[in-house]
Amino acid sequence: MNEMTPIASEIMSSELGKPFKLSRRGFLGASLGALVLGVTLPAGRARAQAAAATITPGTRVAAFLEIRPDSTVLFRSAFIEGGQGIFTAMAQIVGEELDVDPANFVVEGAPPGPDYLLTGGGRFTGGSMSVRMSYETMRRLGASARQMLLQAAAAQLGVPVSELSTEPGRVVHAASGRTIPYGEIADAAAGLPVATEVALRDRADFRWIGKPVERLDVRDKSTGKAQYAIDLKVDGMLYAAVQHSPRLGGEPGALQNEADVRGMPGVHSIHRLQGAVAVVANSWWRARMAVEALQVTWTDAVGTAHAMPADFSTEAHMAKLKAATGNGVAYETEGDVQSALTSAARVVEAAYDAPYLVHGQLEPPSALARWKEDGSLELWIPNQAPEMFQAEAAKLAGIAPEKVIIHSPMLGGFFGRHFLYQTANPFPQAIQLAKAVGRPIKLIWSREEEFLRDALRPMAAVRFRAGLDGNGMPIALAAVAAGEGPTGRWFGRQPDKVDSSAVEGIAGKVYAIPNRRVAHIHVDDPAIIGFWRSVGHSMNDFFYETFFDEMADAGQQDPYELRHRLLAESPRHRTLLEAVAELSGGWKRGPFTAEDGTRRARGVAMASPFGSEVATIAEVSQRQGEIIVHDVWVAIDPGSIVNPAIIEAQVNSAVALGLSSALLEEVVYVDGVPQARNYDGYPILTPDRMPRVHVRIVESGAPMGGIGEPGLPGVPPAVANAVSVLAGKRARSLPLSKLDLKGVDG
Amino acid sequence: MELTINGTKHQVDIEPDTPLLWVLRDELGMTGTKYGCGLAQCGACTVLVDGQATRSCVTPVESVAGSEIMTIEAITEDSVGQKVVEAWVANHVAQCGYCQSGQVMAATALLKQSPQPTDEDIAGAMVNLCRCGTYNAIAAAVRQAAQA
Ligand code: FES
Ligand code: FES
Numbered sequence: 001m002n003e004m005t006p007i008a009s010e011i012m013s014s015e016l017g018k019p020f021k022l023s024r025r026g027f028l029g030a031s032l033g034a035l036v037l038g039v040t041l042p043a044g045r046a047r048a049q050a051a052a053a054t055i056t057p058g059t060r061v062a063a064f065l066e067i068r069p070d071s072t073v074l075f076r077s078a079f080i081e082g083g084q085g086i087f088t089a090m091a092q093i094v095g096e097e098l099d100v101d102p103a104n105f106v107v108e109g110a111p112p113g114p115d116y117l118l119t120g121g122g123r124f125t126g127g128s129m130s131v132r133m134s135y136e137t138m139r140r141l142g143a144s145a146r147q148m149l150l151q152a153a154a155a156q157l158g159v160p161v162s163e164l165s166t167e168p169g170r171v172v173h174a175a176s177g178r179t180i181p182y183g184e185i186a187d188a189a190a191g192l193p194v195a196t197e198v199a200l201r202d203r204a205d206f207r208w209i210g211k212p213v214e215r216l217d218v219r220d221k222s223t224g225k226a227q228y229a230i231d232l233k234v235d236g237m238l239y240a241a242v243q244h245s246p247r248l249g250g251e252p253g254a255l256q257n258e259a260d261v262r263g264m265p266g267v268h269s270i271h272r273l274q275g276a277v278a279v280v281a282n283s284w285w286r287a288r289m290a291v292e293a294l295q296v297t298w299t300d301a302v303g304t305a306h307a308m309p310a311d312f313s314t315e316a317h318m319a320k321l322k323a324a325t326g327n328g329v330a331y332e333t334e335g336d337v338q339s340a341l342t343s344a345a346r347v348v349e350a351a352y353d354a355p356y357l358v359h360g361q362l363e364p365p366s367a368l369a370r371w372k373e374d375g376s377l378e379l380w381i382p383n384q385a386p387e388m389f390q391a392e393a394a395k396l397a398g399i400a401p402e403k404v405i406i407h408s409p410m411l412g413g414f415f416g417r418h419f420l421y422q423t424a425n426p427f428p429q430a431i432q433l434a435k436a437v438g439r440p441i442k443l444i445w446s447r448e449e450e451f452l453r454d455a456l457r458p459m460a461a462v463r464f465r466a467g468l469d470g471n472g473m474p475i476a477l478a479a480v481a482a483g484e485g486p487t488g489r490w491f492g493r494q495p496d497k498v499d500s501s502a503v504e505g506i507a508g509k510v511y512a513i514p515n516r517r518v519a520h521i522h523v524d525d526p527a528i529i530g531f532w533r534s535v536g537h538s539m540n541d542f543f544y545e546t547f548f549d550e551m552a553d554a555g556q557q558d559p560y561e562l563r564h565r566l567l568a569e570s571p572r573h574r575t576l577l578e579a580v581a582e583l584s585g586g587w588k589r590g591p592f593t594a595e596d597g598t599r600r601a602r603g604v605a606m607a608s609p610f611g612s613e614v615a616t617i618a619e620v621s622q623r624q625g626e627i628i629v630h631d632v633w634v635a636i637d638p639g640s641i642v643n644p645a646i647i648e649a650q651v652n653s654a655v656a657l658g659l660s661s662a663l664l665e666e667v668v669y670v671d672g673v674p675q676a677r678n679y680d681g682y683p684i685l686t687p688d689r690m691p692r693v694h695v696r697i698v699e700s701g702a703p704m705g706g707i708g709e710p711g712l713p714g715v716p717p718a719v720a721n722a723v724s725v726l727a728g729k730r731a732r733s734l735p736l737s738k739l740d741l742k743g744v745d746g
Numbered sequence: 747m748e749l750t751i752n753g754t755k756h757q758v759d760i761e762p763d764t765p766l767l768w769v770l771r772d773e774l775g776m777t778g779t780k781y782g783c784g785l786a787q788c789g790a791c792t793v794l795v796d797g798q799a800t801r802s803c804v805t806p807v808e809s810v811a812g813s814e815i816m817t818i819e820a821i822t823e824d825s826v827g828q829k830v831v832e833a834w835v836a837n838h839v840a841q842c843g844y845c846q847s848g849q850v851m852a853a854t855a856l857l858k859q860s861p862q863p864t865d866e867d868i869a870g871a872m873v874n875l876c877r878c879g880t881y882n883a884i885a886a887a888v889r890q891a892a893q894a
Binding site for chain 1: 761764765768771772773775777778779780781782783784785787788790817818819821822831834835838839840841842843844845846847850869872873874875876877878879880881882883884885
């Protein structure tokens with residue numbers, strides 16, 4: 001499955017996708033600026049080149065690469081780095097073909113522009129798409145640049161190109177023993193037409209692709225030198241802090257103590273914004289102290305989209321989801337599930353649910369806005385989609401998109417946090433404040449404001465029915481999920497169609513169950529919902545894979561063996577399941593007694609997220625009612641790979657986040673407001689609860705899949721399945737901290 | 747008020763209850779120390795005060811006037827800090843990296859106090875949050891730094 005692909009196409013067709021349909025002229029203006037800024041190409045020729053032809057994304061060498069006099073390479077990445085290692089992967093892919101050691105790359109996020117629309121014709125960093133969507137294109141780009149360097153060297157040396165070869169960072173003329181460093185011919189090469197007929201390296205000759213190349217950013221990130229949006233500063237800048245309406249839709253009325261607050265140290269000015277008040281001051285701490293001191297009367301405004309009802313509670317909304325009746329709109333059907341259920345020897349039924357989650361990325365959101373004298377606007381903002389933010393900022397600022405310069409700094413974690421979500425991004429406030437005070441503004445949301453305005457992973461409830469034959473084999477499976485998916489929310493939902501982001505992970509499963517029906521009942525979610533690492537899979541694979549064990553138990557089958565049997569016709573998945581079993585020392589379910597005397601059990605789960613295949617096993621015990629996860633084994637098949645060390649790190653990361661959500665996380669609303677406003681009320685995984693993680697990468701050679709998210713979905717069900725064995729009762733609701741383990745042997 | 751940071755004296759004119767974190771970041775422009783929660787929950791803001799790992803977001807600046815404050819900006823000038831950084835690089839610890847200033851500072855404080863920490867010492871000292879889940883790499887890097 002390729003769940004984010006619909007997003008890519010919807011981005012292009014939707015309202016939010018308008019940036020991608022702008023006139024070419026608008027784009028050229030913007031990209032030309034970048035070209036002149038970064039490349040030694042004479043501006044006149046660059047303009048001619050740019051205007052000459054339709055731009056095919058990912059082909060114009062000059063938009064991506066600048067080879068500097070010392071032969072190091074400045075590379076502009078279409079994808080934003082936020083911990084997933086994409087800058088390093090880009091350097092490996094391009095460097096392999098360009099013949100430059102990735103260690104000699106400096107990578108930065110590219111500005112908006114038509115050259116960078118590499119995600120299905122649009123551009124965003126998400127859906128675990130970056131490498132798989134751009135791999136061929138970026139290899140070709142590196143190869144084109146190398147070809148241009150060869151041509152420039154041939155001209156300089158007066159020899160035919162065919163006599164030349166390259167070594168990392170230089171052109172070699174073997175016959176005469178002469179070499180020219182790339183840096184010396186970069187200018188000449190940049191003036192040549194982009195080479196289009198290029199041969200790519202043979203896979204067998206790869207030096208960097210497929211190798212555990214050191215991350216480019218690791219030293220800066222170990223010494224405090226890496227700069228995030230929150231760290232940036234420009235001349236004349238003032239700081240801003242906000243206090244939002246506790247419920248979305250409230251507008252600031254009277255400010256009881258405005259005069260007092262105005263007199264607080266460092267305060268420059270007080271501002272009313274849509275749904276918030278702001279204080280501008282000469283330091284952020286002073287701005288924050290002042291804005292939090294403001295006593296605001298909030299009045300309900302009419303017409304705010306998704307205004308939060310005063311009586312909203314997560315408990316009541318969950319009850320509503322669980323009470324949703326009917327068969328829903330079918331998303332995936334196979335065979336005749338109804339008659340199979342009727343004729344089944346045994347029917348198994350269960351209902352599952354999962355709560356809202358926050359992203360909890362460690363860098364609180366911020367925005368730095370500067371209006372320039374020429375009426376253009378410069379923004380430094382954490383974002384996963386520069387063109388979309390540019391278009392939105394232009395709309396808010398009332399200027400043309402090409403007048404908005406977007407800088408996309410390194411992200412202090414994202415997990416889906418930094419897409420464009422109504423009311424969840426600070427930049428509209430920063431734009432407005434910068435305009436109002438006539439100076440650059442750096443706005444930071446406190447962690448408390450972030451908890452209030454983050455876009456939440458939606459909550460959902462699912463009902464399952466399965467039919468087993470006389471041998472305990474599943475012959476029918478029906479699932480009806482209730483809730484709302486983030487793709488439909490932000491990219492348009494058709495009432496008669498199911499939003500794939502609501503059902504992925506219940507649909508798209510790989511087991512040979514002949515009669516299936518996966519359906520959805522849309523229930524408006526009152527909250528601002530968003531994409532959260534692995535999106536629908538983050539909960540749906542938990543629902544499905546845990547119910548799978550219920551089917552297995554009802555049919556008196558071992559859950560591993562049943563999976564194995566149902567994958568008989570699917571060698572890729574069967575191999576992966578066997579791989580994870582082998583990695584864990586052979587499948588055993590337990591309960592069993594470990595060497596340290598604790599009673600333990602294991603659970604297994606499979607998932608097919610974002611083009612990759614994953615099999616997961618977890619081993620758990622419990623101590624005084626607290627679940628302890630000792631080991632997680634993950635076999636992942638992304639088809640083919642770029643950097644095994646980064647994959648291992650991403651799987652570790654996904655296991656941590658998946659486990660955190662499975663064990664601990666839940667956003668609770670009472671009377672329209674979230675009960676937790678910081679990590680004290682919303683615990684996330686701490687170091688002492690981190691299991692050992694064992695990773696096996698299987699390269700099946702299938703089309704390349706994603707890496708950033710796929711490690712996550714298998715973790716909650718593998719853990720829940722193990723806990724169910726240990727506890728002797730089913731865990732059907734997350735987080736598992738709600739499960740009463742009293743009386744369970746330790 | 748006079749502060750000694752990384753061996754250099756700084757004069758700051760600020761409300762005495764301002765958290766050290768914001769003095770470092772906004773007044774002195776030292777942004778290597780990070781803001782994560784402001785509530786002593788995450789440890790992103792960890793600095794060393796007289797060698798002790800300290801959460802600067804809840805440390806009033808007046809309470810550290812007269813103390814030796816060390817921040818991530820000086821990490822490679824410190825022999826223990828340098829070892830920690832090398833181990834961090836060798837173990838590819840950082841992902842998004844946002845928590846790592848605080849993690850490196852916490853590890854440096856630990857190894858200054860217990861050059862040969864047990865696994866329990868490591869678990870007891872390395873309690874900062876990492877949303878990217880780099881915990882296993884952190885523990886491995888601390889063990890490696892102790893051996894270096
Ligand atoms: S910012 Fe100080 S502990 Fe989180
Ligand atoms: S590396 Fe991202 S929070 Fe720790």
